[in-house]
Amino acid sequence: xxxxxxxxxxxxxxxxxxxxxxxxxxxxxxxxxxxxxxxxxxxxxxxxxxxxxxxxxxxxxxxxxxxxxxxxxxxxxxxxxxxxxxxxxxxxxxxxxxxxxxxxxxxxxxxxxxxxxxxxxxxxxxxxxxxxxxxxxxxxxxxxxxxxxxxxxxxxxxxxxxxxxxxxxxxxxxxxxxxxxxxxxxxxxxxxxxxxxxxxxxxxxxxxxxxxxxxxxxxxxxxxxxxxxxxxxxxxxxxxxxxxxxxxxxxxxxxxxxxxxxxxxxxxxxxxxxxxxxxxxxxxxxxxxxxxxxxxxxxxxxxxxxxxxxxxxxxxxxxxxxxxxxxxxxxxxxxxxxxxxxxxxxxxxxxxxxxxxxxxxxxxxxxxxxxxxxxxxxx
Numbered sequence: 001x002x003x004x005x006x007x008x009x010x011x012x013x014x015x016x017x018x019x020x021x022x023x024x025x026x027x028x029x030x031x032x033x034x035x036x037x038x039x040x041x042x043x044x045x046x047x048x049x050x051x052x053x054x055x056x057x058x059x060x061x062x063x064x065x066x067x068x069x070x071x072x073x074x075x076x077x078x079x080x081x082x083x084x085x086x087x088x089x090x091x092x093x094x095x096x097x098x099x100x101x102x103x104x105x106x107x108x109x110x111x112x113x114x115x116x117x118x119x120x121x122x123x124x125x126x127x128x129x130x131x132x133x134x135x136x137x138x139x140x141x142x143x144x145x146x147x148x149x150x151x152x153x154x155x156x157x158x159x160x161x162x163x164x165x166x167x168x169x170x171x172x173x174x175x176x177x178x179x180x181x182x183x184x185x186x187x188x189x190x191x192x193x194x195x196x197x198x199x200x201x202x203x204x205x206x207x208x209x210x211x212x213x214x215x216x217x218x219x220x221x222x223x224x225x226x227x228x229x230x231x232x233x234x235x236x237x238x239x240x241x242x243x244x245x246x247x248x249x250x251x252x253x254x255x256x257x258x259x260x261x262x263x264x265x266x267x268x269x270x271x272x273x274x275x276x277x278x279x280x281x282x283x284x285x286x287x288x289x290x291x292x293x294x295x296x297x298x299x300x301x302x303x304x305x306x307x308x309x310x311x312x313x314x315x316x317x318x319x320x321x322x323x324x325x326x327x328x329x330x331x332x333x334x335x336x337x338x339x340x341x342x343x344x345x346x347x348x349x350x351x352x353x354x355x356x357x358x359x360x361x362x363x364x365x366x367x368x369x370x371x372x373x374x375x376x377x378x379x
Contacts, residue, residue, distance in 0.1 A: 006066075006067040007039045013057040014035075014057075017057065024056075027056060104146030105146060111139040112139060114135050115135040199243040200245060207240060208232060208240040217251075217255075221331050222306070222310045223314045224278075225314075226365070232259055235259040237259070237260040238259040252331055253330070254330050255329040256327070256328055258325075258326050258327075259325050261323050266323040273291065274303065276291045276365070280377050283372055289365040289368065290365065292307070298315070298345075300317040300326075301317075301318045302315045308359050309359060309360065311331065313331075333352050360376055
């Protein structure tokens, strides 16, 4: 079948009637753009419409298919056959449309729920942002397809009031989405810049002031520096340095104090560390927790005040051979960035990667699970 020839024939018939594409489209129940596609040969009329077109132009269905006049009117047998073909095609099309409609509606409901859940549980990151964006795009595509299949889209396009209303709603929705997208882009940009921000670094034992450290960092580091000594003047040699950066979501930091003691002072300091406790006030009564002693986790025996609680670690390493103690406090440690301090880190650096583990369940002398509510009481 020559589609171009058929299109030209339909165009000729319309001109013989002296009507426009829009007028013909209105009588047949399609859009003017659809008629235009028929007449250019880029598309063909649905088989269920052939009888209506033939009746309107007073031609035979075969003449439309062949793109040329053969007779003045179709006979009753041909008309009956064509109508039965149209009815069959309509029934088959109806079954397919019903299946497509049900599938489309289910798809819209599922995609809407998925998009809403992603927005409710949204955690800023490039991948979750892309996921929300793709879900929203899929939802819009499914809605358009369903409206088209059900014929609602055609009615909306033909109804100027409804069409304008839909355009306004889409414009409002796009404004909200664009605003959301821009907001997420700003947040992601800030998080990226925050991630790339260099650490602030302080060095020198003259900068060691425990009271200042507690005041400045105890909240962000979830530590009150109980293992760190109040005074390092009794040490024969000491060195102090720390680096940190305060971010939008958390504070990363690494504090290192090395102190070499005389033999007696070393024994006294070990005794102090072994007796470090933290008392937390609870309604049911005060709760006291003590430090944990461990000989396997690090390259030295260690007294531990925190091990991963809120991604923070506080411990004191005992270098008994050299009468040296290394006091350490880490927040969100990255072993690759702390290579110069590898001797003071865990023997297995991968142990710092806690994955999706609930870090509140980790060891900490500064916090205890509350009996009054679902959470933790802290010092």
